[in-house]
Amino acid sequence: MLAMSSQNLVAEIKGLGDKTAKKLIWNARNALGMTDFTAAIDIDENIEIFTTGSRELDRILGGGFQTGKLTEVYGPFKSGKTNLAHTIAVTVQLPKGKGGIGGACAYIDTENTFSRSKIQRIAQRFELDPKETLAKVYHARIYSSDHQDQMILKAETLCKNRNVRLVVVDSLMALLRAEYVGIGMLARRQGVLNNMIHALSRIAETYNAAVFLTNQVATQMKGMFSADDAIGGNIVAHGCHFRVMFKTKGFSSNSSLKRRAVIVDAPDLPPEECEFFITNAGVADTEEFDLPDTPRLDFQLEELYEESEGNNDNDDSEDIESNNGASLTDIKGIGAGTLKNLKENGIESVKDLLDEEPGDIASKISGVSKKMAEEWQEIAQNL
């Protein structure tokens, strides 16, 4: 720990001068053999890999989820981030040679979306004992950003004592975002965030553990265009080795469980993308699983719960399509030709239309102006 610290941090400890701090750290580094250069051929990477539950997702990640690294997945609500978190909390436990690394998981849950029954179903899918699997997921429900900081440090202890090889933070920014509001708080927020990212990097390196962070997106205007960006800025972007974007666009996030993943940034991976599915037993390549004697009931309950949640959420656009089944051609100005064009660009329903920025629609669909797109959306709102 000392060996990985920097001198000015240690010198802040009361009673330690700059010189003493430097000496302490340098000695620690000598002791650990951190002060020699290594011929590149001898670098011991000992990266271990475990499956995400989807071969496609494994493929674009360069084989699967990697230890010793921070991986960030960002994407909109319902894009599958929490599902992936649950899936890898189980697959990390699989034996070596069976897609896992035989480790346990620390799960830092800031949004209260952890589900024991989901973990059990995923365990069944991978032929693990559901109870034993639950016993190796160390869960902490987090209530404030300061609590989050504290529990990240606690997770380090679990790595040391309980063979934790995966630390999940789902989600990284939710509490920070709620607590530090406004530009005046930004510097302080980034300070807290910086500490967390550093602690997590250290855990990843020291214990050769995988770290999985989920993040929300904010739509940012870039001139005429809008783009979904992860929040947290450069600290998160630079702190993470792998950055993956999950997308629901082009699929209706309600009626389809198909999702797209895009490698946004990775030191040694091509910018690939793939499709995967969310199933009742986590992330997969297919739509359905026949689980041996699955308790169907809790799955249904979960769905009901999510539906009712959707209604009081700000997510009410989801209901438009399901409530009255209006179709795109009900909108004045959208004929068969435009419909085809819209569909080819992933806008297949009234909801999809409402989800797009008018400017984006105009740039995608030839012959359509931004104003026209705005008018369509106005009509669509009232359908």
Ligand SMILES: Nc1ncnc2c1ncn2[C@@H]1O[C@H](COP(=O)(O)OP(=O)(O)O)[C@@H](O)[C@H]1O
């Ligand atoms: N048991 C389940 N079976 C199939 N799909 C599910 C199940 N539970 C949740 N989902 C679907 O997963 C999506 C939510 O994914 P989630 O991983 O929670 O997204 P995020 O964390 O990105 O907001 C929703 O579309 C929901 O319908």
Ligand SMILES: [Mg+2]
């Ligand atoms: Mg989530």
